[in-house]
Amino acid sequence: MAWxxxxxPEFQEKLDWADRFVREEIExxxxxxxxxxxxxxxxxxxxxxxxxxxQVRDQDLWAPHLGPELGGKGYGQLKLSLLNEILGxxxxxxxxxxxxxxxxxxxxxxxxxxxxxxKARYLQPLLDGECFSCYxxxxxxxxxxxxxxxxxxxxDGDEWVINGWKFFSSNAKTASFLIxxxxxxxxxxxxxxxxxxxxxxxxxxxxxxxxxxxGTEPLGEGSHALIHYDNVRVPLDALLGGEGQAFAIAQTRLxxxxxxxxxxxxxxxxxxxxxxxxxxxxxxxxGGLLAExxxxxxxxxxxxxxxxxxxxxxxxxxxxIDRYQDYRRVRKDIAAVKILMPGLITNVVTRAIxxxxxxxxxxxxxxxxxxxxxxxxxxxxxxxxxHKVTVARQVLRDYRPSDDLWxxxxxxxxxxxxxxxxxxxxxxxxxxx
Ligand SMILES: Cc1cc2nc3c(=O)[nH]c(=O)nc-3n(C[C@H](O)[C@H](O)[C@H](O)COP(=O)(O)OP(=O)(O)OC[C@H]3O[C@@H](n4cnc5c(N)ncnc54)[C@H](O)[C@@H]3O)c2cc1C
Numbered sequence: 001m002a003w004x005x006x007x008x009p010e011f012q013e014k015l016d017w018a019d020r021f022v023r024e025e026i027e028x029x030x031x032x033x034x035x036x037x038x039x040x041x042x043x044x045x046x047x048x049x050x051x052x053x054x055q056v057r058d059q060d061l062w063a064p065h066l067g068p069e070l071g072g073k074g075y076g077q078l079k080l081s082l083l084n085e086i087l088g089x090x091x092x093x094x095x096x097x098x099x100x101x102x103x104x105x106x107x108x109x110x111x112x113x114x115x116x117x118x119k120a121r122y123l124q125p126l127l128d129g130e131c132f133s134c135y136x137x138x139x140x141x142x143x144x145x146x147x148x149x150x151x152x153x154x155x156d157g158d159e160w161v162i163n164g165w166k167f168f169s170s171n172a173k174t175a176s177f178l179i180x181x182x183x184x185x186x187x188x189x190x191x192x193x194x195x196x197x198x199x200x201x202x203x204x205x206x207x208x209x210x211x212x213x214x215g216t217e218p219l220g221e222g223s224h225a226l227i228h229y230d231n232v233r234v235p236l237d238a239l240l241g242g243e244g245q246a247f248a249i250a251q252t253r254l255x256x257x258x259x260x261x262x263x264x265x266x267x268x269x270x271x272x273x274x275x276x277x278x279x280x281x282x283x284x285x286x287g288g289l290l291a292e293x294x295x296x297x298x299x300x301x302x303x304x305x306x307x308x309x310x311x312x313x314x315x316x317x318x319x320x321i322d323r324y325q326d327y328r329r330v331r332k333d334i335a336a337v338k339i340l341m342p343g344l345i346t347n348v349v350t351r352a353i354x355x356x357x358x359x360x361x362x363x364x365x366x367x368x369x370x371x372x373x374x375x376x377x378x379x380x381x382x383x384x385x386x387h388k389v390t391v392a393r394q395v396l397r398d399y400r401p402s403d404d405l406w407x408x409x410x411x412x413x414x415x416x417x418x419x420x421x422x423x424x425x426x427x428x429x430x431x432x433x
Pocket of ligand 1: 102134135136137138139141142143144145167168169170171224376379380381382383384385386389
């Protein structure tokens, strides 16, 4: 029996350190520099960030998602999950620990598919936290169904020429390079006809037409770019992996990215939950504390149960990734986690807002901002509906149709079979009556 839910004491010490460090050193950055995480830091900001990153390195917690071959400690996904729960509370924590999306997923695919030259040029600075990257896949007319993508790459001598439009390319405005998914052979199925390219952002023809913001961000301000790739010329060695390998690469990337979002989501939901509980114990209405009202107790109990349930699924999935070292084998559970993520945030944060009254929806608490993360998690890395289809298809692989008109559990059929099985006894019993 190896069902062990305990954390090794040595790693628990690291988690305790991270918890304190995020609370005391990083959460204040969220307040004073709320929008600068993905902007190359000014010399003044570096004076704050570099020593913080060094403290993380000293604790052996820098880039904890990476294996030793890439400079990480090879903690695996389960330990990463426990750490990401802490980092998920803060906007800056992932950057200070070197685990921020989309760079982690991008690093993963360059490590997996890149040549030595590509790793030296793009991966190393990314791992060192010296640059940002962008994953440019969604197009203005198609996102959930990548087989509809049109951005095309045509070979011209010893170059590829890329033309097309991409939408919601996060952090393109501050990224040093883009990983772009491009149709390179329209004659074959999209699954074989698309390729990934590594494109430096300053390549002529990469035009960021505008940056799209989320929710209430002012128009024109945001970090999700509409990009026009206009006759962008890149050398043949800009191809990441083989020609036609884009789908396989995307699966490698998105599997890890989705579960990392889920780990951080636990931290965010827990933070909203902690706020709700504190408020319930602090505020009086109608002759008693909010905490004494059964509606509010319902909010607390439901939220507690939902966070615990979600966390167990995430930890179990992380454990399975470590165990099998094969994202395809845990695809169903990663998709199941992805399905539950938007609901968890929406439910817990909405209740926390409600318990705080007007203050809850105000810009003096982080709750209203957190609320948008619910629908965002239902879209980023693929919409919930598509993941439900994945889960259902994978689940149904383990089932077979009934071999006759009636379901296997049809009681008359089962009863007839059971009677036949015990016919001798039944005859005897009847005979003795
Ligand atoms: C905050 C954020 C960051 C993002 N960052 C990036 C990024 O860095 N790079 C990048 O390339 N993309 C990024 N995206 C885009 C994201 O991947 C897409 O939004 C997502 O794949 C859905 O595509 P779409 O928005 O075009 O929706 P559509 O494809 O138009 O789908 C719209 C809706 O149709 C429904 N739907 C779609 N397919 C099905 C189906 N099979 N069955 C039933 N219903 C369905 C769903 O309700 C879906 O939400 C980001 C998105 C967000 C919100």
